[in-house]
Amino acid sequence: MDNVGSSRERLFERKADADRYDANVRADLSRGEYIDERSGLISVAELAERWRADQLHIESTAIHVEHAIRLHIAPTIGRVAVGKVRPSNVQAWVKDRSAVLAPTTLRVVYRYLSAIFASAVRDRLIARTPCVDVKLPGVDRDKRVIPTPEQVHSLARLMPDRLSAAVYVAAGCGLRLGEVLGLEVEDIDFDRAELSVRQQLKSHKGRPPYLGRPKTKTSSRVVELPEVVAHALRSHLENAPKPIEVDDDTNPRKPIRRPAALVFRSADGGPVFASTFSRTWVPVRTQVGLPGRWGFHGLRHYYATLLIHAGASVKTVQLALGHSTPTITLNEYVHEWPDVLDRTRALVDGALGKPETAATPAVSQA
Numbered sequence: 001m002d003n004v005g006s007s008r009e010r011l012f013e014r015k016a017d018a019d020r021y022d023a024n025v026r027a028d029l030s031r032g033e034y035i036d037e038r039s040g041l042i043s044v045a046e047l048a049e050r051w052r053a054d055q056l057h058i059e060s061t062a063i064h065v066e067h068a069i070r071l072h073i074a075p076t077i078g079r080v081a082v083g084k085v086r087p088s089n090v091q092a093w094v095k096d097r098s099a100v101l102a103p104t105t106l107r108v109v110y111r112y113l114s115a116i117f118a119s120a121v122r123d124r125l126i127a128r129t130p131c132v133d134v135k136l137p138g139v140d141r142d143k144r145v146i147p148t149p150e151q152v153h154s155l156a157r158l159m160p161d162r163l164s165a166a167v168y169v170a171a172g173c174g175l176r177l178g179e180v181l182g183l184e185v186e187d188i189d190f191d192r193a194e195l196s197v198r199q200q201l202k203s204h205k206g207r208p209p210y211l212g213r214p215k216t217k218t219s220s221r222v223v224e225l226p227e228v229v230a231h232a233l234r235s236h237l238e239n240a241p242k243p244i245e246v247d248d249d250t251n252p253r254k255p256i257r258r259p260a261a262l263v264f265r266s267a268d269g270g271p272v273f274a275s276t277f278s279r280t281w282v283p284v285r286t287q288v289g290l291p292g293r294w295g296f297h298g299l300r301h302y303y304a305t306l307l308i309h310a311g312a313s314v315k316t317v318q319l320a321l322g323h324s325t326p327t328i329t330l331n332e333y334v335h336e337w338p339d340v341l342d343r344t345r346a347l348v349d350g351a352l353g354k355p356e357t358a359a360t361p362a363v364s365q366a
Contacts, residue, residue: 042125044085044116045069045078051116059212063204068109072097077113082120085130094134103137110136145298146305151288155299156232158284163277165229165236166264169195170299172229174321177296178202179219181272182211185240185261188233193225197322199250201262201271209271210247211260219322236263246271304329308336 048069057065069078077085077093090113097106114131121129147155156167166180175183178200187196198220202212214220225233243259266272281296290298300321307317318329 041081041083043078044080044082045074047082047120047125048073048078048112048116051119054119059204060202064108065112068112072101072109073113073116082117083126085117087130087132087134090130090134094136098137103139107136107139110134144301145291145294146302147288147290147298151290152299152302154288155284158287160267160280161236162265162267163272163280165232167299168229168232170296171302172226173223174300174303175223176200176215176219176300177274177277179214181209181262181264181274181277183263185237185263188225188237188263190225190230190234193227193230195223195225195229197221197223199248202249203274208247209273210249212249213252214322216322216324218324221319221322223320233263241265241269244270304333305336308333 052062052065052069055062055065076096077089080089093113094106094110097109101109110131114129117126117129117131120126152167152171156164159167169175169180169183170177173195175195175197179197182199182201183195183197187198189195197214199211200214200219201209203209241261241263243261244265245257246260246262247255248258248260249255262271264272266276277296285294286292304317304321307320312320314326314329317323317333318326321329323329323332
């Protein structure tokens with residue numbers, strides 16, 4: 001019997017082989033490590049759908065996961081039985097997907113695949129995950145393009161008047177696009193020179209834009225409002241926008257519909273769809289001379305880089321960007337702190353001295 005009390009039979013030509021198999025099974029059962037080989041016959045695609053249905057993803061993440069499974073997992077490695085997948089199969093899948101996905105996107109999809117196999121291990125469908133020692137394509141962070149101040153001003157000047165100030169909010173306060181579009185008039189405190197980030201505007205296919213929670217818990221934050229941004233916002237708000245009715249899902253348990261004085265509006269006065277913003281943004285970005293695929297998020301990188309080169313600490317940048325840990329900030333921007341590395345070298349040299357003046361260790365005489 002197996003570990004749930006069901007009988008299992010297997011035929012062998014030699015009794016010695018049967019006895020050996022029986023002993024191994026009994027040993028696995030006693031250790032709680034028995035895996036029924038038939039459990040691994042479920043396909044990766046079917047398991048992926050089970051896994052996806054059980055996750056507590058927010059709506060935007062759920063959409064990304066569904067997209068990744070449907071386009072990049074189910075049609076390829078998804079056809080294979082879970083128990084038949086080996087690390088070499090996963091590596092072959094990575095190579096195949098690297099031809100159609102950017103390295104950063106592939107890493108996200110691979111993370112989903114790894115989580116799917118981890119769930120199979122937890123549910124005792126397989127003994128171990130095949131997502132081990134898998135080499136992923138590197139991400140070349142040196143290719144990140146940081147605009148010049150002149151380019152930032154040009155972006156703001158070329159955007160429609162109703163969205164011009166959004167450029168300065170992103171470049172001068174580090175807000176993500178959803179945070180910018182979800183900004184309400186009451187979130188701006190000109191007297192205290194502060195701007196509160198407490199929500200974001202989300203856009204998903206099949207649903208009008210709605211207000212939702214920020215990306216992470218630490219994304220809710222208060223950031224300093226530089227005068228250049230305040231000036232742009234004051235000019236933008238000379239004709240105060242009238243509140244409009246939008247869905248508010250910032251409390252998922254009690255979604256409501258309420259009037260919101262959104263700072264940035266579409267051409268017809270409603271909330272801004274992310275797709276509509278993109279169609280406006282692309283020709284402006286091109287006219288300014290920034291490369292293809294350089295998105296609005298690049299202004300957030302501009303803000304972080306500006307802080308770093310002005311001497312801001314890792315903790316300061318972390319809090320300003322709303323990162324959950326300093327590690328995330330370092331992983332994203334460690335190459336931007338060259339002066340920190342120089343100070344580290346100076347500290348060591350100051351303590352140990354240069355090679356020609358360093359003390360020679362004493363040699364004991366036997």
